[in-house]
Amino acid sequence: MAEAVRDSPVPVPGFRFAGIAAGIKKNGNPDLALLAADGGAAIAGVYTKNRVIAAPVIVAKERARKGRARAVLVNSGCANACTGAPGLEAARRSCAAVAEALGCDAKEIVPASTGVIGALLPAEKIEAAAASLAAALSEGGAADFARAIMTTDQWPKVASTEAGAATVLGIAKGAGMIHPDLATTLAFVATDAAATPSQLRKVLASSVGATFNCISVDGDTSTNDTILLLASGRAKVTEKELEAAVRGVLGALGESIVRDGEGAKHVARIEVSGVANDAQARAIARTIATSPLVKTALHGRDANWGRILAAAGRAGVAFDPSRAEIRIEDEVIVRGGTPVGREAEERAAQHLRGARYTIGVSLGRGKGRAFYLTCDLGPDYVAVNANYRS
Amino acid sequence: MAEAVRDSPVPVPGFRFAGIAAGIKKNGNPDLALLAADGGAAIAGVYTKNRVIAAPVIVAKERARKGRARAVLVNSGCANACTGAPGLEAARRSCAAVAEALGCDAKEIVPASTGVIGALLPAEKIEAAAASLAAALSEGGAADFARAIMTTDQWPKVASTEAGAATVLGIAKGAGMIHPDLATTLAFVATDAAATPSQLRKVLASSVGATFNCISVDGDTSTNDTILLLASGRAKVTEKELEAAVRGVLGALGESIVRDGEGAKHVARIEVSGVANDAQARAIARTIATSPLVKTALHGRDANWGRILAAAGRAGVAFDPSRAEIRIEDEVIVRGGTPVGREAEERAAQHLRGARYTIGVSLGRGKGRAFYLTCDLGPDYVAVNANYRS
Numbered sequence: 089m090a091e092a093v094r095d096s097p098v099p100v101p102g103f104r105f106a107g108i109a110a111g112i113k114k115n116g117n118p119d120l121a122l123l124a125a126d127g128g129a130a131i132a133g134v135y136t137k138n139r140v141i142a143a144p145v146i147v148a149k150e151r152a153r154k155g156r157a158r159a160v161l162v163n164s165g166c167a168n169a170c171t172g173a174p175g176l177e178a179a180r181r182s183c184a185a186v187a188e189a190l191g192c193d194a195k196e197i198v199p200a201s202t203g204v205i206g207a208l209l210p211a212e213k214i215e216a217a218a219a220s221l222a223a224a225l226s227e228g229g230a231a232d233f234a235r236a237i238m239t240t241d242q243w244p245k246v247a248s249t250e251a252g253a254a255t256v257l258g259i260a261k262g263a264g265m266i267h268p269d270l271a272t273t274l275a276f277v278a279t280d281a282a283a284t285p286s287q288l289r290k291v292l293a294s295s296v297g298a299t300f301n302c303i304s305v306d307g308d309t310s311t312n313d314t315i316l317l318l319a320s321g322r323a324k325v326t327e328k329e330l331e332a333a334v335r336g337v338l339g340a341l342g343e344s345i346v347r348d349g350e351g352a353k354h355v356a357r358i359e360v361s362g363v364a365n366d367a368q369a370r371a372i373a374r375t376i377a378t379s380p381l382v383k384t385a386l387h388g389r390d391a392n393w394g395r396i397l398a399a400a401g402r403a404g405v406a407f408d409p410s411r412a413e414i415r416i417e418d419e420v421i422v423r424g425g426t427p428v429g430r431e432a433e434e435r436a437a438q439h440l441r442g443a444r445y446t447i448g449v450s451l452g453r454g455k456g457r458a459f460y461l462t463c464d465l466g467p468d469y470v471a472v473n474a475n476y477r478s
Numbered sequence: 479m480a481e482a483v484r485d486s487p488v489p490v491p492g493f494r495f496a497g498i499a500a501g502i503k504k505n506g507n508p509d510l511a512l513l514a515a516d517g518g519a520a521i522a523g524v525y526t527k528n529r530v531i532a533a534p535v536i537v538a539k540e541r542a543r544k545g546r547a548r549a550v551l552v553n554s555g556c557a558n559a560c561t562g563a564p565g566l567e568a569a570r571r572s573c574a575a576v577a578e579a580l581g582c583d584a585k586e587i588v589p590a591s592t593g594v595i596g597a598l599l600p601a602e603k604i605e606a607a608a609a610s611l612a613a614a615l616s617e618g619g620a621a622d623f624a625r626a627i628m629t630t631d632q633w634p635k636v637a638s639t640e641a642g643a644a645t646v647l648g649i650a651k652g653a654g655m656i657h658p659d660l661a662t663t664l665a666f667v668a669t670d671a672a673a674t675p676s677q678l679r680k681v682l683a684s685s686v687g688a689t690f691n692c693i694s695v696d697g698d699t700s701t702n703d704t705i706l707l708l709a710s711g712r713a714k715v716t717e718k719e720l721e722a723a724v725r726g727v728l729g730a731l732g733e734s735i736v737r738d739g740e741g742a743k744h745v746a747r748i749e750v751s752g753v754a755n756d757a758q759a760r761a762i763a764r765t766i767a768t769s770p771l772v773k774t775a776l777h778g779r780d781a782n783w784g785r786i787l788a789a790a791g792r793a794g795v796a797f798d799p800s801r802a803e804i805r806i807e808d809e810v811i812v813r814g815g816t817p818v819g820r821e822a823e824e825r826a827a828q829h830l831r832g833a834r835y836t837i838g839v840s841l842g843r844g845k846g847r848a849f850y851l852t853c854d855l856g857p858d859y860v861a862v863n864a865n866y867r868s
Contacts (some may be wrong), residue, residue, distance in 0.1 A: 139791035139792070139795075140788055140799045141799075170783075170817065171816060172800065204784065205785070206784045206812075394560060394595025394701075398595060402527075402528050424562065426562040
């Protein structure tokens with residue numbers, strides 16, 4: 089079992105962090121972050137599945153594939169996506185400037201970017217800031233790093249725990265609606281565990297499947313989504329210990345991202361069961377979790393099970409509606425496909441006043457189950473997204 | 479070619495219409511509508527593809543399948559969905575009461591309902607109102623009918639045209655976001671054309687494919703969606719003439735529904751071309767048309783092509799982003815996958831100030847093309863949907 093997961097940063101032997109303002113964001117907020125593994129680190133990554141891939145992701149995939157890296161360079165304020173050959177050039181030039189400051193090869197620097205799509209990364213600003221960025225590196229700099237990668241985030245997202253003798257520290261950004269959109273998710277996990285790149289890939293794939301892929305942040309959406317796991321190799325742990333810790337850290341980061349959904353007031357866990365298999369349950373959970381009508385009803389604290397059931401009905405999965413049961417926390421509001429009654433709905437609506445609740449949807453006798461985390465959809469989401477570029 | 483389509487009702491030989499208040503809606507607004515073909519009519523229908531099907535749809539399918547009907551009974555204020563056996567019983571009892579008032583068999587009455595899901599249709603209110611409803615029937619009653627089937631609609635939706643010697647009159651309701659939701663679409667088209675049920679089915683299928691299925695109102699969403707086409711058989715026309723007229727009427731009704739999107743300020747036509755086939759183009763057009771991030775950007779009159787391109791990229795269709803071209807009306811803002819520049823975007827943003835505009839997305843050299851109509855997503859959508867049941 090994993091140790092408890094904290095939302096505070098801890099030092100991780102072998103890593104230093106920095107976050108500064110380099111003038112990429114117009115408002116002068118921190119926008120440039122660096123994670124450096126001074127002795128190098130094993131690395132594995134998962135990336136967006138979008139057909140439109142940002143320049144930094146193209147460069148990051150190419151470099152992380154080798155399994156070793158010296159540093160991760162992240163900027164906010166500019167996604168450097170849809171920028172063609174000049175975008176690739178800007179990403180590489182930025183890495184080269186930081187490599188020079190660190191005294192390593194440019195190809196050992198893995199880039200990531202988030203922000204507005206279509207704007208070319210201002211490499212000259214990163215070149216100008218590279219020396220100060222490297223000078224700002226410190227073992228306790230994770231909080232600065234976390235702040236510098238924020239875009240529409242309301243708070244920095246950090247999670248840490250132990251994996252046997254090793255420490256695991258995760259830092260993320262993201263505050264989209266989130267799925268089915270392109271709010272970029274970036275997450276970086278550093279550990280002093282000893283692990284090979286292929287072990288890291290395995291640990292990352294299984295951890296992401298059970299965490300970020302269940303929170304409406306599918307990685308198949310933004311042009312820039314990137315999750316990187318780096319290990320400095322100082323502490324001996326079992327793969328199982330490491331997997332539990334990474335999963336715990338990514339789980340906490342993912343929930344923080346959903347809680348920070350643009351304009352969201354609460355987090356709903358949609359649990360689906362009773363269909364033939366897990367994939368079907370997941371399709372239904374996802375359809376419910378991404379339905380604007382369900383999400384606006386949650387915002388209005390309305391136990392509107394009709395929208396939930398209708399969303400389930402259009403997920404493309406066969407089920408018998410007359411077996412459907414829906415509950416909010418422990419309050420059953422639909423049984424046998426029909427409503428239990430107004431009193432039950434009023435009690436259920438009380439649960440919707442909480443910051444976090446579970447909506448259970450049971451559709452029959454099958455063994456398939458899955459969950460999705462989602463958030464409500466309020467007017468603030470529209471305000472944030474209608475004016476994002478201005 | 480079809481004649482011009484008007485948004486005003488016209489009498490259709492063989493049909494009478496009525497719309498009254500029967501107390502189903504709490505606010506006392508009209509909520510019960512009747513379309514009567516005094517000499518009977520040939521009928522064809524298309525219905526929701528949701529797994530959760532409302533009671534009136536189950537009854538309507540069963541009855542319209544025979545190809546002949548005497549009347550269509552519609553109520554707003556209650557969807558009678560997820561109401562089990564009592565829901566079916568209420569739908570049948572309501573039809574029976576109206577059949578008695580009309581002097582025909584209950585099975586000749588086709589029901590449709592729209593409103594809140596999960597509430598049982600108050601059949602006793604319809605029984606009490608049946609005689610007045612029948613007494614209110616008149617050849618000029620289409621406007622009353624249109625008002626009585628409204629739910630969140632801001633205006634009644636009527637379209638009429640000629641098909642050779644015949645008249646075609648359509649009446650619809652719907653004002654959802656709309657896709658991917660469950661805002662019910664109801665549409666009823668009456669014509670005095672002479673046509674067999676199988677001709678009507680053919681005409682309806684081809685007309686819906688080119689109209690309602692391209693407006694984010696797919697029929698695979700709500701529990702209650704129903705489109706019925708009735709022909710009283712008095713005027714001789716060719717199938718081709720009839721098809722053009724029905725398509726024109728459904729096209730006008732569909733666009734009116736999108737324009738009336740909950741809280742929407744404008745209608746965008748998303749045209750996709752340059753991929754391998756029409757189905758791929760449709761998948762991309764649909765993904766763009768239903769993206770909350772694209773729709774909120776339109777609300778902010780932001781020519782945010784990055785969100786458009788990223789939405790295209792997650793539609794599951796292969797294309798080369800470096801060939802992508804995006805235009806707003808005639809203003810090209812992306813060419814070769816990269817932005818043309820700020821000035822072009824500013825000119826494009828001017829087009830977004832209009833009530834209706836076209837966004838063209840060309841992705842390569844393929845012959846596939848498709849379009850979708852959509853609307854912007856503003857804070858009013860959230861306000862309407864968060865408080866719909868209260």
